[in-house]
Amino acid sequence: MRRSKLIFLIGLSFIATTTIYVIFRIITSFESIQISQSYITDVSIILFLLAEFFILIQSVGYFLNILRSITLYKRSEISYHDDEKHPAVDILIPVHDEPEEVLLKTIVAAQHIDYENYRIVILDNSSKEDAMQRVKALCEDRNVDYFAVPFPRHGAKAGAINEYLKLLRAPYIAVFDSDYRPSRDFLKLTVPQLETDSSLGFIQTPQFYGNLNEIAVSRAAQMQQSIFYEYICEGKSIQNAMIMCGTNLLIRTKALRSVGGFDESSVTEDFSTALSMIQKGWRTRYYNHTTAFGDGPRNLREFFRQQYRWGRGTLGKVLSLLPQLIFSKRFTRAQSLEFILSGSYYLIGLVWMILLIMPIVYLLFDIPSYMSDPVFYLWAYTPYFLFSMVLFFQTLFIRHYVPLDWIKTQSLTLLTVPVYARAAIDAIFNRKATFQKTNKDASPDEIPWDELGVQIVLIVLSVAAIVKGSIRWIVAGRWIDLAIPINIFWCGFHLFLLVYFIFYVYKRRGKKSSY
Amino acid sequence: MSTKGAAKNRAIKEVIVLEELFLDTLSFKFGATMNLYTFEANKRSEIISFVDQLKTITKENIKLLNQL
Incomplete structure (x- = not known):
């Protein structure tokens, strides 16, 4: 059977x-x-x-x-051939006082992405002057672009991306957390999907924790993540109700601008911004191909902090949008149900x-x-x-x-x-x-x-x-x-x-x- | 230091960074694969032994490069 x-x-x-x-x-x-x-x-x-x-x-x-x-669910399998035109992509890596050795590996991995027309931009949101100097020196050493988020700062990671969005010219941006090392094929697999479907606002790929060998919390947290990324996200994608998950994603700049950038009022700016994009009529997609590895929460305290943020942000957003989710015609019934289920979880x-x-x-x-x-x-x-x-x-x-x-x-x-x-x-x-x-x-x-x-x-x-x-x-x-x-x-x-x-x-x- | 010497030093540093990234990527991918998915016991030990060999060689390379 x-x-x-x-x-x-x-x-x-x-x-x-x-x-x-x-x-x-x-x-x-x-x-x-x-x-x-x-x-x-x-x-x-x-x-x-x-x-x-x-x-x-x-x-x-x-x-x-x-x-x-x-x-x-059927994974889209379009990818570039070498002779095709490659639209510009800015790979954004927001940082905030992260250790240099972590950032260095992310930069090196990003520099080895197999794609002709992209640049790497470090969005430095660090709070300490010496940390900013070190990141700047690292960027010069690795020959990648450095963008110091201007003061007064606002909206954490969302604010950093929004500041950069004012200067951005590339039609697509890829976002990676500073500890997520992208794979070589990330852009070749994802950019053609946005190129061939102009209604797609973003593509999210899975998140896998690489430190689950040595970190007990990371291992158990990964299992939770796996259930989400293996089934729930595929199901959401089919209903055009996929949300952004903060890292390992490719976004159409026009779609992000159409909603005024990332939502800075929410601690889960990715979830909130995805809902705004869907309200604006953009389609969303989940591409179940692991294109990056990062570090999971290192201990229970970190896990609790992460889960609190996700819970507070996601439920808060769904509660504030509840009347729209129930009555607005901008969401289909299936989408409303998905978002209510996600938030109320x-x-x-x-x-x-x-x-x-x-x-x-x-x-x-x-x-x-x-x-x-x-x-x-x-x-x-x-x-x-x-x-x-x-x-x-x-x-x-x-x-x-x-x-x-x-x-x-x-x-x-x-x-x-x-x-x-x-x-x-x-x-x-x-x-x-x-x-x-x-x-x-x-x-x-x-x-x-x-x-x-x-x-x-x-x-x-x-x-x-x-x-x-x-x-x-x-x-x-x-x-x-x-x-x-x-x-x-x-x-x-x-x-x-x-x-x-x-x-x-x-x-x-x-x-x-x-x- | 001559330009050639500086270039050589830089190349060594670059190789160390790349070797470390290789180790990381290997640990990430196999760590996730071996921890999350089920395998036959003999296949499992074969893969672990293979990855362990790669990691040991790479660590030795990094050690030697750091001595240069």
């Missing part, structure tokens, strides 16, 4: 079991509220229902993108907080999330859970990913839940966020205990809940009450995921890869 057919069948089973579970949950929640005797229980029932529905909607969105990716922190707390609350305080016969629950939940797992792992197998890495990824996600929750609250209340760049020198061995307060409280509460639940179940002789072991199981599962990644980082401290 062909893989796409297998995925389709598993997907259909997933939808069928999901539907059964949704019906079960609606009925049990309705009945639970009717027999509930306190407002706290009512709130608990409603919150848990909403959290589960959120997960269900995101899962269905993920499945639809997988389906589109497998059945409809970052509510995952609040949702997981509910899912993590509910079993604890039940075991410690006897407040249920809903009331039903545990046997019915198992009958309704188990098929849904199994098919969602089979579907997910099948998608990993198709592209030869190591399924065990999913545990690291899931553990990292759970550890980041408080960060996502803070980002969501800040986005909902429109609290100001500043652009914080990734620290390229951060120690990979650091465990940021000062940022793990909420996680530690959750770990302690989970242990307490498991102990108390076990006593209730075993000592008090409530053998028939299956609700207790079910909640102990969930507490244990969450506890395992919350501590696993901390141990994994701890164990890998100081270790170097063998290859």
Whole structure:
């Protein structure tokens, strides 16, 4: 049986079991509220229902993108021949106090790009005078153009590109972060696509972390990225709803100018600017060919910082655009749905907080999330859970990913839940966020205990809940009450995921890869 | 230093930079490939051994170039 057919069948089973579970949950929640005797229980029932529905909607969105990716995505394979005319491209590398040795490798890699008509421009946004002098000297030594972003500065990376945009003459710009080394074929593969389709505003290519050998966080973060770049982006591209991801992309200058340059008001200027381009009628494309390698977050602190910025920026933008996404005719229904799903994904922190707390609350305080016969629950939940797992792992197998890495990824996600929750609250209340760049020198061995307060409280509460639940179940002789072991199981599962990644980082401290 | 000597020094520096970039690119690509994707165990060890050989030779080259 062909893989796409297998995925389709598993997907259909997933939808069928999901539907059964949704019906079960609606009925049990309705009945639970009717027999509930306190407002706290009512709130608990409603919150848990909403959290589960959120997960269900995101899962269905993920499945639809997988389906589109497998059945409809076709990578464009146009490339230049040597005798063809090559339009000018400016390769922009924004820098901000980055170590010279990192920048040097990026410049050298860019200088070896196989394309006739391009120049490399370093956009220097460094804060220190001596750092600017060093970057300038490096540019002179390597014979690449140096552009000092003028004062007063604004808008971080977006502002730097916008300042350069005032002088720009080339029809295309490629953007690379200072630690992303482009491959030789980047321009030969991407420029013809913009040349042959004048409605295309930009092409985004994947981001792969090169330091995942030695950095534990980078490895788990890469798995998260892979799911995004392997399936979700292909699905988005088919619906003309691809967004910019900050680096490894080629942009049509005219398209960027048509929206007034990069959006400087958002900490995720790439996402925001892509939405503006789509609103203006530009088409967007994802080209699934790895054309650059960069460095992933070096430790948990850096990862938390990155995820906070992405969550705050993306959710904030989608919330501010929500009326337009729902009512404007400038977005198709499919595009609106994609952007709402992408932005609302970052509510995952609040949702997981509910899912993590509910079993604890039940075991410690006897407040249920809903009331039903545990046997019915198992009958309704188990098929849904199994098919969602089979579907997910099948998608990993198709592209030869190591399924065990999913545990690291899931553990990292759970550890980041408080960060996502803070980002969501800040986005909902429109609290100001500043652009914080990734620290390229951060120690990979650091465990940021000062940022793990909420996680530690959750770990302690989970242990307490498991102990108390076990006593209730075993000592008090409530053998028939299956609700207790079910909640102990969930507490244990969450506890395992919350501590696993901390141990994994701890164990890998100081270790170097063998290859 | 003569012009020829300066040019030679510059060429050596350039080769070191390129060798380091080669090492980086190799580590990046194979690191990502070996860590993310599944392989048969014997193929996996073959690839690791091959890459290790390339990396060792390149590191030796860089060491020698730095002595010039």
